Amino acid sequence: MTDRATFPDGPEAAPDSMAGGRSPDRLAASLFAEVLITEQLSRNLIQKALPKGMQISHFSVLNLLAHVNEERTPAQLADAFHVTRGAMTNTLSRLEWAGHVHIRPDWDDARRKFVSISTAGRAARDQAISAFMPLITGVVRDIGADRVRGALPVLRELRQRLEADPPRD
Incomplete structure (x- = not known):
């Protein structure tokens, strides 16, 4: 059961004996519970607003390709999204079928392909x-806006630490 279920106003509303003096394990659990719940709710909000047939994974690939404005290999895209190459191949196949990406062979290495946004x-x-x-x-x-700006550095550091190294004990 999450702190949200135990304390509907959030873990910060927990009694002082738990909130102020909470152990590092409880603090870490509360942080990751909030991040995971927020991620799920955010995905649901965005998914409902996407055009019919578009998945968040499709949008994410299109958004990256539009942002970098250059070709990427399927392997580079898989690495960027921390998914398997098979999962990325599936996403790219759907995007190609919809006409949203162009996939071309690498003329120097027939084993590789390049993907660009159409x-x-x-x-x-x-x-x-x-x-x-x-x-x-x-x-x-x-x-x-000020509260969100204040939260961004912590969230950014959390993301960077998780990207850089696996968590340590």
Whole structure:
């Protein structure tokens, strides 16, 4: 059971004996419970706003390709999203079928391919952003921009530490 279930107003509303003096294990568990619940709720919010047939994984690949504005190999994309090459191949196949990406052979190495975003893919990505951006902007507005700005450095450091090294005891 999460702290959210135990303390509906959040773990910060826990009695002082638990909140202020909580052990590092409890603090870590509370942090990751909040991150995981937030991730799931965020995915649900965004998924509902995406155009019909588009999954978050599809949008994520299109968004990265639009952002970098250059080709990537399927292996580079799999590494960027921390998924298997098989999972990325499946996502790319669906995007190619929809006309959202172009996949071409590497002329120097027949074993490799390159992926780029198509004009239709860029339009689909832009449509997706237009659909969900008002929702996430509203969440930031409701929480308060200054509070969100204050949380970003901690969340960024958490992400960077998890990307750099596996957690240590």
